[in-house]
Amino acid sequence: MTSADRTIEDAATDDAAVGDALAASTSDASLARTIARSAQIETEIDQDPSKFRVLTGDRPTGNLHLGHYFGTLRSRVLLQQRGVETFILIADYQVITDRDGVGPIRERVYSVLADYLAAGLDPEQTTIFTHSSVPALNQLMLPFLSLVTDSELRRNPTVKAEFEATSGRPMSGLLLTYPVHQAADILFCKANIVPVGKDQVPHLEQARLIARRFEERYGRADAGQPVFPAPDALLSEVTNLLGTDGTKMSKSKGNTIELGMDADTTAKILKKAVTDADRNITFDPVNRPEVSNLVLLAAMSSGRDPQEIAAQIGDGGGGTLKKVVTEAVNEHFAPIRARRAELAADQGYLESVLARGNARANEIADATLDEVRTAMQMTY
Known part of the structure; x- marks a missing residue:
């Protein structure tokens, strides 16, 4: 049997032989390896930041606050200053994973963008873009969905947590496939490191699993390297600020x-x-x-x-x-x-920054999709 003949069930069985991949990612041994690798990456960044590309982002569901700043924004600026190529996604499509509408989405997108730039992100060094402006990124969802099972998605810790937060509301198809969409976010630009807290490692494991399964099914021996790198976690010590009422900041x-x-x-x-x-x-x-x-x-x-x-x-x-x-x-x-x-106060400048970021993201996404179609023998 060739790698192209393998089924999802075959891949799932192989993973089961060493334990469920997502569950294993939270085991003590696996977490220790992740911590060690993250520390190694920090050293390697200091030695040669050009080896790395980062993908991270936010849902534009409201204005950013101090929790965002101290939790993630400062660390993104530091990575930029260290010379790491950074892609930041304003995940507008993910707004509708658990909502009936988008709300004042345009206003919120530009508000988030203004927050990013004010905090120190430089559009000359960092690519800032939106989901809805990059069709090829979202098209990767189709082949990626063929590489995962329904049960794997339902067992994903992030999906379970997001569903529990909806207070029993029926799960949308977009929410169920949220980890696959995030895998597309990470893999379209071939990001090889993703800043996460320890509790988010299982979510990143889904992207690693998809990258590996794509190679097993469609990889070409003569290519020399896989289409997608398996991204590593860059662990961050997230400071969890409470809200001013003493509860979770929200x-x-x-x-x-x-x-x-x-x-x-x-x-x-x-x-x-x-x-x-x-x-x-x-x-x-x-x-x-x-x-x-x-x-x-x-x-x-x-x-x-x-x-x-x-x-x-x-x-x-x-x-x-x-x-x-x-x-x-x-x-x-x-x-x-x-x-x-x-x-x-300078809407024209904000629009130009986002337009440049979207153009850059589209250029990369189109090239990646071409590679995917070639690997899948779908070039006609």
Whole structure:
């Protein structure tokens, strides 16, 4: 039997022989290997950043906030500064995975773009593009869907988590195939590293699985290398900021501070932030999550140690803590907000940046799709 004759079930059986691929990606041994490889990649980036290409992005479901900035935006800017070629997707098609409509999608896309640029992403170094503008990327969904089974998709941890978040709403076909769509996002530009937290490793494993199965089924021995590289995880220590109400930070809850908010609005929101009755301020995330969250926000905004900030405030109480946080946040984000205001006022420039990014993404996607069609013997 040749590799071209293999069925999905054959591939699934092979994977089962060594354990389910997605489940295995969360095992202690597998996670240890991922951590080791991520550390190796960090060293290799310093030695030769040209070896790597990064793909990451966001759904434009609302304005970006401080959680996005400290969680991902800063690290993307650092990768750019280190010389890594970076592709950032504004995933407009993914907005409708669990929603009935797109909302003010155009406004949100350009808002996210302004946030990116204000935070320091340079369109001369980083390609920023949208799903809906790159047809060849989305066309990869068809052959990729033939490489996975229904049961594999339903077992995917990300699909299960997203479905649970819909409170029992029937799962759309787009939500079920969300991991395959993300695999297309990663593989269309042949990204070989994807920044993720440890909890997102199983999602990346789906892209690795598809890359491997495509090669097993359609790879050509004379090609010298696979059509798609198996992407590695670049693990990041994600700082999970809570919302100002002490719960998970979420755009839908209105408990965030957006990057585009002015200093006065920021001060008003932080004044209402949840603390506790103990006037002595300490940094104790387990026992005092709300207070510690504010201390952490002040620390990240000022570049100081949270224990040092807590000790300095001492018995100053929640009022003093909120004042310290407000000053730190407003000082840190003042230049970013000023730049963002300039960008938002220049719609023509934002449109030109996105047009250039979309053109670059289309050029690469078209070339990749041509390779895929050639490998599948579908060139007529």
